[in-house]
Amino acid sequence: xxxxxxxxxxxxxxxxxxxxxxxxxxxxxxxxxxxxxxxxxxxxxxxxxxxxxxxxxxxxxxxxxxxxxxxxxxxxxxxxxxxxxxxxxxxxxxxxxxxxxxxxxxxxxxxxxxxxxxxxxxxxxxxxxxxxxxxxxxxxxxxxxxxxxxxxxxxxxxxxxxxxxxxxxxxxxxxxxxxxxxxxxxxxxxxxxxxxxxxxxxxxxxxxxxxxxxxxxxxxxxxxxxxxxxxxxxxxxxxxxxxxxxxxxx
Amino acid sequence: xxxxxxxxxxxxxxxxxxxxxxxxxxxxxxxxxxxxxxxxxxxxxxxxxxxxxxxxxxxxxxxxxxxxxxxxxxxxxxxxxxxxxxxxxxxxxxxxxxxxxxxxxxxxxxxxxxxxxxxxxxxxxxxxxxxxxxxxxxxxxxxxxxxxxxxxxxxxxxxxxxxxxxxxxxxxxxxxxxxxxxxxxxxxxxxxxxxxxxxxxxxxxxxxxxxxxxxxxxxxxxxxxxxxxxxxxxxxxxxxxxxxxxxxxxxxxxxxxxxxxxxxxxxxxxxxxxxxxxxxxxxxxxxxxxxxxxxxxxxxxxxxxxxxxxxxxxxxxxxxxx
Ligand SMILES: Cc1cc2nc3c(=O)[nH]c(=O)nc-3n(C[C@H](O)[C@H](O)[C@H](O)COP(=O)(O)OP(=O)(O)OC[C@H]3O[C@@H](n4cnc5c(N)ncnc54)[C@H](O)[C@@H]3O)c2cc1C
Ligand SMILES: Nc1ncnc2c1ncn2[C@@H]1O[C@H](COP(=O)(O)O)[C@@H](O)[C@H]1O
Numbered sequence: 009x010x011x012x013x014x015x016x017x018x019x020x021x022x023x024x025x026x027x028x029x030x031x032x033x034x035x036x037x038x039x040x041x042x043x044x045x046x047x048x049x050x051x052x053x054x055x056x057x058x059x060x061x062x063x064x065x066x067x068x069x070x071x072x073x074x075x076x077x078x079x080x081x082x083x084x085x086x087x088x089x090x091x092x093x094x095x096x097x098x099x100x101x102x103x104x105x106x107x108x109x110x111x112x113x114x115x116x117x118x119x120x121x122x123x124x125x126x127x128x129x130x131x132x133x134x135x136x137x138x139x140x141x142x143x144x145x146x147x148x149x150x151x152x153x154x155x156x157x158x159x160x161x162x163x164x165x166x167x168x169x170x171x172x173x174x175x176x177x178x179x180x181x182x183x184x185x186x187x188x189x190x191x192x193x194x195x196x197x198x199x200x201x202x203x204x205x206x207x208x209x210x211x212x213x214x215x216x217x218x219x220x221x222x223x224x225x226x227x228x229x230x231x232x233x234x235x236x237x238x239x240x241x242x243x244x245x246x247x248x249x250x251x252x253x254x255x256x257x258x
Numbered sequence: 259x260x261x262x263x264x265x266x267x268x269x270x271x272x273x274x275x276x277x278x279x280x281x282x283x284x285x286x287x288x289x290x291x292x293x294x295x296x297x298x299x300x301x302x303x304x305x306x307x308x309x310x311x312x313x314x315x316x317x318x319x320x321x322x323x324x325x326x327x328x329x330x331x332x333x334x335x336x337x338x339x340x341x342x343x344x345x346x347x348x349x350x351x352x353x354x355x356x357x358x359x360x361x362x363x364x365x366x367x368x369x370x371x372x373x374x375x376x377x378x379x380x381x382x383x384x385x386x387x388x389x390x391x392x393x394x395x396x397x398x399x400x401x402x403x404x405x406x407x408x409x410x411x412x413x414x415x416x417x418x419x420x421x422x423x424x425x426x427x428x429x430x431x432x433x434x435x436x437x438x439x440x441x442x443x444x445x446x447x448x449x450x451x452x453x454x455x456x457x458x459x460x461x462x463x464x465x466x467x468x469x470x471x472x473x474x475x476x477x478x479x480x481x482x483x484x485x486x487x488x489x490x491x492x493x494x495x496x497x498x499x500x501x502x503x504x505x506x507x508x509x510x511x512x513x514x515x516x517x518x519x520x521x522x523x524x525x526x527x528x529x530x531x532x533x534x535x536x537x538x539x540x541x542x543x544x545x546x547x548x549x550x551x552x553x554x555x556x557x558x559x560x561x562x563x564x565x566x567x568x569x570x571x572x573x574x575x576x577x578x579x580x
Contacts, residue, residue: 021509021529025396034397045510101401102372103363129509130393133375135363142367147439148331150360153503167504168356169454171447173329177440187510188503219405220372223387228398231535231554236547240561241569247541248573250557255539257460257518258484258577 009064011054012119013088014110014137015047017072017079018130025227032222033099041075043082046125048192049185053155054123055087056190065089067119071109073097077208084203085195091208100217103131107139109213115144124184126151134184141182148182149175153189260291260348260382260406264315265338266299267357271327272306273299276353276457278313278419283380283412284351285314285422290382291348295424298341300334300433302327311426313419318426323433328442329357335364336436342369347407349386354411355456366409373409374401376513378416378536386410394509394532414456415515416536448504452481453488455505460518461537463490463507465530467523467544467563471500476567477522483574490514490534492524508533523563526551543567 019025019034020042026035051068058064068083070076071094080091094113100106114122122144124137134151141148153172154165162181166173195203237246251258264284266277277299284295297315299305300322307318321337338361342350350365352358354376366373378398379389386403388410403410455461462484464477474489481487491501493508507514509529519537524530526542526549534540535554542555543566552558559566 019393021394021532023393025393027397034393103375104366104370104373107363107367132390132392132394133363133373134359135366135373135375138360138363139367139373142335142364149440151356165446166356168329168445169457170451171445173356173442174444174446175440175442181440186503187506218372219408220374220401220403222399223402224400225392226398226400228391228395228535231540231556234540234552234554234556234558236552236558236560238559240559241565243559243561244566244569244573247557247559247570248577251518251539251541252577255518255556257539258574 009061010119012067012122013050013054014124015068015070015083016044016128017041017076018044027225032225043079044125044128049189050123050125051083051086052190052192081203084206085199093210094213095210096213096215098215102217102220103133103135104139105215105217107136109215111140111143120180122182126184126186137184146182147177150184151186152183153186261293262288262295263347263350264297265352266297268301268305276414279417280351280353281313282420283417286380287382287386300326311424314422314424315426316424318428319431321431321433333433333436336434338365339368342407350409352411354413358411362409362411371408372405375411376413377410378413455488455490455514456512458488459516460484460487461490461514461516462487462520464522465492465524466494480571483571492530521551525549
């Protein structure tokens with residue numbers, strides 16, 4: 009089983025976000041970058057599928073600046089076999105731009121499965137994986153919480169409002185991983201050592217991001233300072249009063 | 259002139275509430291640009307679209323087939339793309355629901371046009387100007403779209419539906435023949451159907467302060483007393499296996515913007531706030547007066563939830579005359 013996993017380098021979810029001098033992007037200074045949390049589920053699923061199949065290859069592909077090499081090493085330390093960096097300094101605003109570069113790398117490479125995270129926690133688009141499936145003309149299921157693959161056919165489950173959709177598909181296919189799909193492993197020391205020797209190919213790519221541009225990036229409006237209505241159960245009537253009379257939500 | 263295509267959503271033959279929000283968002287663009295709003299809905303025969311005109315649809319295109327009662331990605335995308343290409347549309351607007359989050363990228367990919375996902379504000383300035391949260395809501399980007407068409411998905415519960423009577427002329431269209439490489443075969447419904455956290459007007463969420471899974475009944479009882487309420491959970495309690503992931507609110511869970519959000523025994527970690535800070539009114543109940551949740555709350559009670567919540571439930575029952 010040959011599986012590609014597309015991964016992204018993103019600010020740590022704990023990171024404080026400051027706006028950069030251009031007013032259109034964040035100030036990277038002092039920001040810790042990590043492997044996108046949802047991509048960990050994608051890597052774990054790929055590794056488990058390969059282990060179950062008994063043979064195969066897991067390739068981690070990231071598009072981004074040189075800094076993404078570190079992110080790819082994390083995937084290699086978890087157990088991916090090799091990495092590809094599609095190197096560019098362009099930070100695309102349109103998810104279709106990213107999808108095109110990834111699709112060009114994936115097309116014709118003979119992958120049985122291409123896995124993505126559901127969403128990248130920086131641009132929060134939840135789009136790239138599904139767009140790639142359209143560009144490649146492959147079936148896809150997004151935000152899956154459960155996967156079963158037998159005899160070249162797959163069944164995936166995805167959460168929707170008030171239920172779970174069950175989707176059947178044929179391989180090759182594209183899937184995007186939701187939290188809960190599995191428990192991602194931590195890279196062991198041995199894995200980290202081995203990762204240093206695994207192949208990581210760097211390919212410069214040309215991208216043009218058109219039709220959409222950032223006018224302004226700003227911090228969200230602070231919520232107006234709220235108030236503590238009181239302490240303990242005796243504060244309940246004051247809370248109800250406030251919810252009825254001030255907030256008018258009851 | 260710039261027309262807008264609004265993609266509506268049905269379940270079981272009835273338009274979902276969020277469709278009115280999509281129409282309102284579409285109307286904002288079309289009115290500023292001097293265009294019309296066409297709505298499109300896919301489903302089994304007999305979807306009731308009579309409400310769409312009231313919220314601003316000039317025309318409603320109904321694509322009917324028994325195979326379309328469940329969301330099927332490929333024929334849905336094909337129909338929307340065909341409609342977009344048949345007219346002069348500046349934008350395709352969808353809701354960023356489970357369906358819309360899957361469908362919007364497909365439409366953008368097929369049309370090879372820009373996508374602005376999960377948008378929370380819209381204006382028109384020579385083209386759509388869309389604001390959307392980035393970094394889990396820690397920053398807001400304002401984006402100018404210059405390509406026509408473009409695809410925009412709007413966050414549910416953010417665009418207040420505005421009544422705006424238009425013709426809403428119904429027009430039937432046949433689905434194109436599409437091969438289903440992925441097929442939705444069923445929807446498994448949970449045994450006890452409660453409102454979904456992402457859709458409910460009220461959300462009562464519980465965290466580790468509840469001490470054990472059993473005690474979540476306090477949260478459920480409060481939700482029942484309020485009515486119209488969904489139960490949510492922090493990641494800590496989902497990871498502990500007390501609650502299902504479907505209920506998790508936050509960065510790696512759902513993003514919610516209800517009228518009222520009640521956080522019970524939740525500390526207010528940055529990843530939790532990411533999922534609920536755009537709620538209209540936030541109430542926190544926590545024994546620690548320094549808990550970060552109080553910083554984003556409109557109203558707080560400092561105290562032991564095991565004493566406060568039952569009292570709150572009781573008082574609300576009294577209020578509701580039960
Ligand atoms: C990549 C990543 C993604 C994450 N995504 C999410 C996410 O989507 N959603 C999410 O929620 N978290 C998420 N987290 C986890 C987050 O960092 C916190 O660990 C989590 O939100 C804490 O849950 P909690 O508030 O229930 O528990 P705690 O932080 O333990 O808080 C419990 C609170 O209960 C209060 N309490 C205790 N006893 C009582 C009592 N008797 N009465 C009243 N109050 C009481 C305490 O004062 C405390 O404030 C994520 C973390 C990471 C690293
Ligand atoms: N620059 C990138 N390089 C590789 N994969 C990416 C990149 N951007 C997004 N992805 C993948 O697409 C998923 C969804 O990202 P997004 O649509 O940006 O929210 C991520 O979880 C990754 O798997």
